Amino acid sequence: METLNIICVDDQQEVLDSVMRDLRPLTTHVRLEEASSVADCMQLIEQIDDDGDHVAIVISDQVMPEETGTELLGRITADRRFGKTRKVLLTGQATHADTINAINDGHIDNYIEKPWQPEKLLSVVKRLLTLYVLDAGLDHTEYMPVLDPTTLFTKLR
Amino acid sequence: MHHVPEQIIEPLERINAVYFSDPGRTIELAEGEQLVDQGEECRRVYYVQKGSFAAFRRADSYAGVDLPVESSTRGYEVFRAEEGSYVCVQAFFSRSYRSSNLIVALEDSVVTYVDDTTEVVEPEKYGCFERQFIPVLVHELAARNSRIFTKTSEKEEALRVLQRAEMASSLAQLSAGIAHELNNAVGVLSRRTEFVADSLQEYLEDDDKNNAQLFTYGFEDNSFISAQELRSAARFYEREFGMPQEAAKVLAHIFPNTEDGRKQSGRFIRNVKKNYRFWELGHDLRDMRMASKLATGIVRAVKLLGGGNSTREPDTSVEQSVNDALNLLHNKLKRVTVSTHFTPMPGINADITELVQVWSNIIKNACDAMDQGGTEAPAIRITGECCHVQGVQLLPTEYVSVTIANNGPAIDEDNLNKIFNPNFTTKKMGLDFGLGLGLAIVRRVVDSYNGTIEVRSNDQETSFTINIPTSQIHGNA
Numbered sequence: 001m002e003t004l005n006i007i008c009v010d011d012q013q014e015v016l017d018s019v020m021r022d023l024r025p026l027t028t029h030v031r032l033e034e035a036s037s038v039a040d041c042m043q044l045i046e047q048i049d050d051d052g053d054h055v056a057i058v059i060s061d062q063v064m065p066e067e068t069g070t071e072l073l074g075r076i077t078a079d080r081r082f083g084k085t086r087k088v089l090l091t092g093q094a095t096h097a098d099t100i101n102a103i104n105d106g107h108i109d110n111y112i113e114k115p116w117q118p119e120k121l122l123s124v125v126k127r128l129l130t131l132y133v134l135d136a137g138l139d140h141t142e143y144m145p146v147l148d149p150t151t152l153f154t155k156l157r
Numbered sequence: 158m159h160h161v162p163e164q165i166i167e168p169l170e171r172i173n174a175v176y177f178s179d180p181g182r183t184i185e186l187a188e189g190e191q192l193v194d195q196g197e198e199c200r201r202v203y204y205v206q207k208g209s210f211a212a213f214r215r216a217d218s219y220a221g222v223d224l225p226v227e228s229s230t231r232g233y234e235v236f237r238a239e240e241g242s243y244v245c246v247q248a249f250f251s252r253s254y255r256s257s258n259l260i261v262a263l264e265d266s267v268v269t270y271v272d273d274t275t276e277v278v279e280p281e282k283y284g285c286f287e288r289q290f291i292p293v294l295v296h297e298l299a300a301r302n303s304r305i306f307t308k309t310s311e312k313e314e315a316l317r318v319l320q321r322a323e324m325a326s327s328l329a330q331l332s333a334g335i336a337h338e339l340n341n342a343v344g345v346l347s348r349r350t351e352f353v354a355d356s357l358q359e360y361l362e363d364d365d366k367n368n369a370q371l372f373t374y375g376f377e378d379n380s381f382i383s384a385q386e387l388r389s390a391a392r393f394y395e396r397e398f399g400m401p402q403e404a405a406k407v408l409a410h411i412f413p414n415t416e417d418g419r420k421q422s423g424r425f426i427r428n429v430k431k432n433y434r435f436w437e438l439g440h441d442l443r444d445m446r447m448a449s450k451l452a453t454g455i456v457r458a459v460k461l462l463g464g465g466n467s468t469r470e471p472d473t474s475v476e477q478s479v480n481d482a483l484n485l486l487h488n489k490l491k492r493v494t495v496s497t498h499f500t501p502m503p504g505i506n507a508d509i510t511e512l513v514q515v516w517s518n519i520i521k522n523a524c525d526a527m528d529q530g531g532t533e534a535p536a537i538r539i540t541g542e543c544c545h546v547q548g549v550q551l552l553p554t555e556y557v558s559v560t561i562a563n564n565g566p567a568i569d570e571d572n573l574n575k576i577f578n579p580n581f582t583t584k585k586m587g588l589d590f591g592l593g594l595g596l597a598i599v600r601r602v603v604d605s606y607n608g609t610i611e612v613r614s615n616d617q618e619t620s621f622t623i624n625i626p627t628s629q630i631h632g633n634a
Contacts, residue, residue: 027402032402034384035384040384044385
């Protein structure tokens with residue numbers, strides 16, 4: 001089974017802890033990684049890529065000290081190695097302009113507002129994970145417990 | 158001086174030359190001298206040759222009704238007449254011959270008048286007396302017009318100020334209410350968090366010492382390690398001990414240095430692998446405790462900002478309040494060299510908690526600024542002295558002056574204008590983020606003592622100087 005990574009990026013450790021906890025049910029089949037800044041995330045992504053593993057989903061905060069979430073997601077979008085990576089903006093402070101940039105330049109797949117509902121976050125991530133598994137041409141049967149059956153059904157029909 | 162319509166300038170010049178040039182009808186008045194009283198008979202139109210006058214109206218006989226004497230003492234200024242103006246025009250031409258205002262010279266002044274015995278000059282050419290005086294009437298109309306414009310805009314401005322004050326005061330009431338309610342709720346959270354933590358700790362001590370230790374590690378976790386260090390340590394433990402990712406992360410939190418982790422007994426490692434959740438439980442409670450502490454702080458700040466109930470006591474020691482603030486911030490100041498220098502200061506009428514709040518907000522900001530700016534040998538210098546200011550009437554003359562200076566990065570000019578605005582912050586660090594209320598509170602409190610704040614900032618030093626008058630002459634105290 002190939003190693004899929006979900007990366008959460010936030011400069012507040014408490015937020016990271018909560019996201020990781022909410023996504024813990026997925027750890028039976030994927031790895032959860034955390035990064036505290038855009039730079040940290042980029043480094044992590046390189047490492048994952050070097051190991052030959054997958055960056056399936058990046059969930060990023062918008063407002064961070066050096067670079068914003070939109071900038072990070074934009075950089076990932078521009079990198080051909082991560083063309084299939086799904087992107088989520090998780091934020092409570094995005095302005096209207098941030099949101100527009102996130103959609104146009106960051107090509108985000110989903111926008112989740114803080115504070116979030118754990119079930120909602122989990123279901124969004126499962127859906128995106130399903131899409132990634134199918135896009136990447138992986139054997140979806142290996143990941144069944146962490147995939148979204150509806151999405152899978154619709155796509156495979 | 159209001160705008161004089163161009164068309165009447167020339168006719169006015171003639172009138173002034175012909176009618177207002179008789180030395181026999183010219184009067185000199187000294188500063189403060191009365192030209193005519195309100196309600197007094199007046200059969201003259203005065204032309205102000207030199208100096209200026211103010212017209213006051215008292216409410217004692219307003220609209221023909223006599224008002225009680227107490228209310229009559231307060232007159233208000235109706236208008237000013239400067240050089241080139243005419244006064245008592247209405248009383249004369251309406252033939253009421255009663256002045257509606259008290260008119261007083263504001264400086265040594267000279268007026269010339271016409272009265273109802275003045276002979277009309279060249280009526281064949283210029284028409285009757287009233288006709289000739291139309292330019293004066295127009296001048297009077299223009300003057301009144303411009304007065305109305307000024308008064309209206311002044312009134313609008315006053316209303317705006319009033320509205321703003323009202324909004325601020327209802328906001329203060331609202332925030333005081335919210336602060337009160339939140340205070341209770343946060344109090345419950347904060348106390349119960351402690352209870353839960355204590356009970357769990359006790360239970361675990363009796364049940365399984367190892368788990369109790371894991372719990373304590375989590376509850377008292379105080380490590381400041383970067384996400385990257387944590388990740389690499391966790392990866393190491395994951396491989397080394399064949400741990401699940403979560404357990405490896407916990408071990409990385411406890412022993413960021415993998416050398417230390419490797420030295421642990423197999424039993425300890427096995428326990429972490431199996432029971433890492435006890436660490437997480439402790440860590441969750443730690444975060445809850447931190448969050449409720451933070452919330453308590455915010456509530457207190459909002460209360461102060463809303464101007465809650467301050468109880469000011471005479472003879473409060475400013476030096477004491479500075480020392481209190483330093484004690485309060487003991488933890489934050491561990492890495493900072495603090496020096497204080499006080500020359501004797503008189504006690505002031507103050508609420509010591511408010512003073513402590515002022516100093517601690519400034520000191521806290523200084524710490525954060527030096528922290529964020531990566532200042533190498535962070536230092537804070539505090540001086541306090543009593544100083545005297547002379548010469549300006551109505552202002553207090555004796556001040557206590559406290560300066561808090563740090564050697565952190567300079568505040569740039571743009572920000573210098575904004576630092577006292579609520580919501581302005583440059584901080585964003587984990588839970589300890591900036592609310593942007595700190596300096597807004599400082600300003601509010603200092604204002605309420607009729608004090609002043611001076612900020613100086615350059616590459617060497619940033620300093621805040623607070624001056625508080627030792628006696629409250631008139632005011633908000």
